[in-house]
Amino acid sequence: MKIKYELLHREKNSMGRYGSLQTNHGTFETPMFMPVGTRATVKMLTPEELYDCHAGIILANTYHCWLRPGENLIAKAGGLHHFMNYRGPILTDSGGFQVFSLAKPKDISEEGVKFKSHIDGSNLFLTPEKSIEIQNKLDSDIAMSFDECPPYPVTHEYMKKSVERTLRWAKRGKAVHQNENQSLFGIVQGGEFEDLRKWSAEETVKLGFDGYSIGGTSVGEDKETMMKMIDYATKYLPEDKVRYLMGVGEPMDIIEGVIRGVDIFDCVLPTRIARHGNAFTRDGKINLKNLKFREDFTPLEQDCDCYTCKYYTKAYIRHLITCDETLGGRLLSIHNIRFLIRLTEELRKAIQEDRLLEYRDQFKQRYEAKEKKH
Amino acid sequence: MKIKYELLHREKNSMGRYGSLQTNHGTFETPMFMPVGTRATVKMLTPEELYDCHAGIILANTYHCWLRPGENLIAKAGGLHHFMNYRGPILTDSGGFQVFSLAKPKDISEEGVKFKSHIDGSNLFLTPEKSIEIQNKLDSDIAMSFDECPPYPVTHEYMKKSVERTLRWAKRGKAVHQNENQSLFGIVQGGEFEDLRKWSAEETVKLGFDGYSIGGTSVGEDKETMMKMIDYATKYLPEDKVRYLMGVGEPMDIIEGVIRGVDIFDCVLPTRIARHGNAFTRDGKINLKNLKFREDFTPLEQDCDCYTCKYYTKAYIRHLITCDETLGGRLLSIHNIRFLIRLTEELRKAIQEDRLLEYRDQFKQRYEAKEKKH
Helix, strand or coil: CCCEEEEEEEECCCCEEEEEEEEECCCEEECEEEEEEEECCCCCCHHHHHHHHCCEEEEEEEHHHHHHHHHHHHCCCCCCHHHCCCCHHHHCCCCCCHHCCCCEEEEEEEEEEEEEEECCEEEECCCHHHHHHHHHCCCEEEEEECCCCCCCCCCCCHHHHHHHHHHHHHHHHHHCCCCCCCCEEECCCCCCCCCHHHHHHHHHHHHCCCCEEECCCCCCCCCCHHHHHHHHHHHCCCCCCEEEEECCCHHHHHHHHHCCCCCEEHHHHHHHHHHCCEEECCCCCCCCHHHHHCCCCCCCCCCCCCCHHHCCCCHHHHHHCCCCCHHHHHHHHHHHHHHHHHHHHHHHHHHCCCCHHHEEEEEEHHHHHHHHCC | CCCCCEEEEEEECCCEEEEEEEEECCEECEEEEEEEEECCCCCCHHHHHHHHHHCCCEEEEEHHHCCCCCCCHEEEEEEEHHHHCCCEEEECCCHHHHHHCCCCCHHHHCCEEEECCCCCCCEEEHHEEEEEEEHHHHHHCCECCCCCCCCCCCHHHHHHHHHHHHHHHHHHHHHHCCCCCCEEEEECCCCCHHHHHHHHHHHHHHHHHCCEEEECCCCCCCCCHHHHHHHHHCCCCCCCCCCECCCCCHHHHHHHHCCCCCEEEEEEEHHHHHHHECCCCCCCCEEEEHHHCCCCCCCCCCCCHHHHHHHCCHHHHHHHHHCCHHHHHHHHHHHHHHHHHHHHHHHHHHHCCHHHHHHHHHHHHHHHHHHHCC
């Protein structure tokens, strides 16, 4: 079965959407934040901890799983769900972003991308067909089309050629996509150029996918430009398909993305900053290494319902982080993931009650006021 | 309330004892293996994971907690239980072993030990009184007397003087021990010398403690000598008090210790080897990095009831370990701790059924046969 998106409420004062997405591994509501399980594991956490965070769906990286342990091994295990013991929905990316960012040097042609493994330097070749073939074997619920990820900024001419190639690649990938239980998303590129985003969106929609991603953001552009990129893309996407903004996890960016009609977000941010001792709070990010938390016997957030806030104090987490005890990063990862998912829960409610912009203003005032103070 | 040990069954063919120990944080049966929470955390694990392993009691290191975050901070948090969110019994060691092994250079006098912190090189001074004072503040259920830990081997003359000092230190520590809700153990030293072990045991018992530890093993002696050391100590310890063999966690050593009348064991072994990719099995230790596990989609042990064996395959754990994903060490730590606790559960049953030596022979045959093969 393919995924089914249902639009349940359209917010009156913005493009914000409240909906639900049905998959073969369960249904979840949107907007939703998706934790990243790079190598078939969300760093430090078990599936149960992710269910407890109310994660609707997680992401696994095709590039990393391809290199280690290999898609054939995962297929032998019965696919990603069986391999990593995750019973909820899983989305795989195309590997494109990693190939363009991690693997160097690379040689991009119409056929695909030749590059060297970031692990052992061996020669690898990823094509639109190969990406889909790997994702078919990984057996995720949702696969991504292989796209070209151009740097930022580039000229309009460069970006136009890149969008053309991404469209040809999307077509090639779709042609070989076989898995009837796996949905396939197209990716809208086009950088900061409205005409190219519009064209990319319209042409990708014409090819016909089960959902649409917005790519090419968080690549060095300023926030204003990022928001324009999202505006230019969602405007031209169909209402009846789910929309996924790739690689975005800053709380304010999630809120602004939702206002612009995005349904799903993913980012390594909550787990990465956790490993460095940072926690999201309504009053901005805090670093637990800070001496002021030494004797702070209160939870990270008083009103948070996560496991970490239920049982642990800032003083204890600070102790763990200071001593390089991995439980520290684990407790912070749980809190940070739950923080972003709770944020999307509140956004859903705000959409249903048509007060999304008001919610944004209130959240922003508190989050950024203290953020400056820290 | 002080701990209460109840001897429930004495095995017919050995010194093996089945009993129960009542503490202010719950009652557990003995023999029992005690996981080590060096810095107020059993590496990588939450309290819930330890409860699921059926851990009866855990150990926290006084030396490490004294240095970071400090006993006063932990006291302010309400003691170790509150600080680390552990609701079961906790035992603290005296700090002696760490001072004698980790901290160098050191200057041992009758008063105590002057040494340099292994973290920042600052000058520290640990005395029998100071150790008890710290443990009082940590508020563990069971505290240890501060003892001298001589190297191995030493002469009879050297060991005699050391035992004399340990006895004087035990007396001094007992004199300042104030916490009515904390039990205090004496430690039997004496190396491999039967007369000194006997004398140390008898004199320590005369001082009157709530339980007795056997120290000075696992310091470089061979297994046969270690077993003699245990024999020489337990022989002279009262039947109505619990006995704790410090720093021993190899499965065969636990079994041989139980045969010699030991009730409690602790060791960092299960968590340490886990972080290096090793798992205990009935057929000996295995290293998950081994290529032969690459496509092994079976659990670490078919009949193990731990979380890891319930949900994960060797192939997945191998993948995690190979990629340095901390979930790998975490899953192996859970299995290894549960393995040793299950071993003590089986030993309890074997004692009750008076077939302890038979159990030992069967376990040993299987464990060592494959151990040689690996």
